[in-house]
Amino acid sequence: MTEDQDILQEDNSEDLYERKLYHVDKGQEPMRIDKWIHLRLEGASRNKVQKAIEAGFVTVNGQQEKSNYKVKPGDDIVLMSLVNPEYTEIKPEAIPLHIVYEDDAVLVINKPPNMVVHPGVGNYSGTLLNGVLYHLLQQNPGLTEEDLPRYGLVHRIDKNTTGLIVLAKTPDAAAHLAKQFFNHTVSRKYVALVWGDVEQDEGTIVAHIARHQRFRKMFAAYPDGETGKHAITHYRVLERMNYVTAVECILETGRTHQIRVHMKHIGHTLFNDWEYGGDRILKGTVYTKYKQFVDNCFDLCPRCALHAKTLGFVHPVTKQEMFFESPLPNDMSQVMDKWRGYVQTKLKQSPNGTLDL
Incomplete structure (x- = not known):
């Protein structure tokens, strides 16, 4: 294998795209870049490669080039491509969408709970x-996935996470947004309800993340940094409700x-996150009434209590900064109200005006 066939680096993007870096070796004969890439991407048609180049998914030495560009020794080529594109045919369905914003380039949607973002094993529809x-087909009846890969999906949120998600309506917009997610320039804030009284008002968690070694559908933190991918989360306490x-x-x-x-x-652990053990009492008392109260809270918010509240990005066409905010969904609002009421009641009943943890 020659040097130009070696991928020097392969980094996962925030969700759906990865960046592959190639360095062209000293013995490379002049060759059109679309052909050069086509020879290195298994299963990719020459036409699809050309469309990717035209849309800006490929750069040479930091610059966009056309399909007829001739690669030469020393070139550094960057390719943005879908990460592990589990192919599942996508069929149009008339599903109500809460569209927050739309123009010719982007579509911002407020996703409800219990909705998977894209088809896959076990979720082929809905x-x-x-x-x-x-x-999109109502606007462009001839649209195909060849024209717009994955129909503009550039990031994901979990099935039971609510909140904002942006999709591209053109290949150019998809390339622009994918790069923003990869470079971590997209602004996103989440609101979560977690078990326990978080000690610090704010903090930063640094720990690699990889699949759990025993339970393959779960992920785990590896703080030593020897396993998994680098991950950083900043958090800030919004409200304390004792438990x-x-x-x-x-x-x-x-x-x-x-x-x-x-x-x-x-x-x-996030409240009612059944995959990670948050669907049982992790903090509080042993009294039956408390268990009943928590069970009622689980019923009110029958999912992991996580909401993608804000989303900010640079518009692919106008280059203006766009910012969107989504209010907390009813299930999270109601369960937080219920916790506030519980705490206030217990404080009034407490002889010393405190609630033991």
Whole structure:
């Protein structure tokens, strides 16, 4: 294998794209870049490679080039491509979408709970992307995935996480947004309800994240940095409710389940996060009434209590900074109100005006 065939670096983007870096070796004969890339991407058609180049998914020495550019020794080529694109046919479905903003380039949606973002094993229909495809086809009946890969999906949020997600409506917009997510210039804040009284008002969690060694559907934190991918989460306490705490989380990186894994790592599992053990009492008393109260809270918010509250990015066309904010969904608002009421009642009943933890 020659030097130019070696991928020097392969980094996962925040969610759906990866960046592959190639260095062209000294013996390379002049060759069109579309052909050069086509020879190195298994399963990619020459036409798809050309469209990727035109959309800006490929740069040479930091500059965008056309498909007829001739690669030469010493060139550094960067390719943004879909990460592990598990191929599942996407069928349009008339699913109601809460569209927060839309123009010719981008689509911002407020995702409800219990909705998977894109089709995959076990979820072939009813996903956000099924609804997005239907919506896009009303505007452009001839649209295909060849024209717009994954129909503009550039990042994901978990099935039971609510909140804001942005999609691209053109290949150019997809390339622009994918680069922003990869470079971590997208501004996103989440609100989570976690078990326990978080000790510090604010802090930063630094711990690699990788699949759990025993439970392969879960992820785990590896603070020694020898396993998994680098991950950083900043958090700030919003409200303390003794047995639970509302926190704001800002992702400096964007790994799968990052907030859920990092908060569990510091001892504050997300409320009702069944995959990570948050669907049982982790803090509080042993009294039957308290158990009934918590069970009622689980019923009110029957999911992991996590909401993608804000989203900010640079518009791919106008280059203006865009910012969106989504209010807390009813299930999280109601369960937080219930905790506030519980704490206030207990404080009034306490002889010393404190609530023991």
